[in-house]
Amino acid sequence: MTTPADELRTAAATLRVHAAAAAEDSGNTTWHTTRHFPDQPNTTYTTVWATDGKPLLRGGGGRGRPHPYVSAPVGDYIAAMDPAVGLALADWLDATAARLQQQAHPDWQDTVEPQALAVARAINGRQP
Template sequence: MTTPADELRAAVAKLRALATAAGGESWIADHYEQGTIVHPANSMRSLFRLAADGMRAAGTPHVTAPVGDWIAAMHPGVGEKLARWLETEASTWAGDEVHYRCSAQTCTLDAALAMARAINGGQS
């Protein structure tokens, strides 16, 4: 049977794998008249692939400014911090018992589990 702690740990593993694969560094959104380009903080190379026409690039891919800002804000470093929080919550989960350490208004365990389920692609 999958426990809430198992769900949290699965989300931690997924976040860390994705953050590592994405380069593990901060991203920046640069806004231009044509659109927004998102790139690693230490490189001007866009995170988006160019549409190819034979061997030539068809242009620089852009997103809208709000989408670019969102992508840049959710860089791999954020994923690692989120993974750390979920890992901490998993280590404090009290099994199937009622959360005796917090009230419904202040409980972070339920919020962590909802986040883990969203990351894992399940119900939130």
Template sequence: MNLADELRTAAAKIRVLAGQATETPWTTHWNAQEYELIGPSRPYPIAQWTYAVATWEPKASEQRAECDTADADYIAAMHPLVGLALADWLDETARNSEPFGQITTFAVEMARTINGGQP
């Protein structure tokens, strides 16, 4: 497989995964002791994390501020529309490289990471 094909393969994989995912954009919010990842039209959370926090204010807000919600916040920021933009970039990079035969190392590394490793 040549480098442009690696980029196209990664773009196709991202498009399939994004197409199967919940409608976007995603957001996070607190619901009692649950930190939830939600989509705009889904009646229940995409994912949720349970924390041992108080259920009454102001103690609940104080304890929530100390919770590590970084993974959920990252997942929300990297929703499928971001994936589709990445797929477009990979395809465009592959298309533009063909006349010149050059692809940046970054694009190849990105594609190989998505594809699961070396070609």
């Protein structure tokens, strides 16, 4: 039987794998966006960058070729959830699992943080 602590640790491990791979591929753990038309808040001409300046979306612009752009809200969200955030979330999930394991309370529902378990289950592919 899978315990809540197991679910938290599995999600933390998954986050670490994905965050490390994303950081290695992008060259940095922190990301940001550039809105090419800042006066248009929902423009699709927003580029997501690794902090060192490498664009995260591959491809080129120009006639007949796809542009490496996303909508501003999507780009801002991607940048906000960069690998640094993923690693911090993984640490939080592991710390929550450790506290839960130390308590050894027979009724885990009284001791687990419901938000941590909801995050873990979403990462693990379960409905919260």
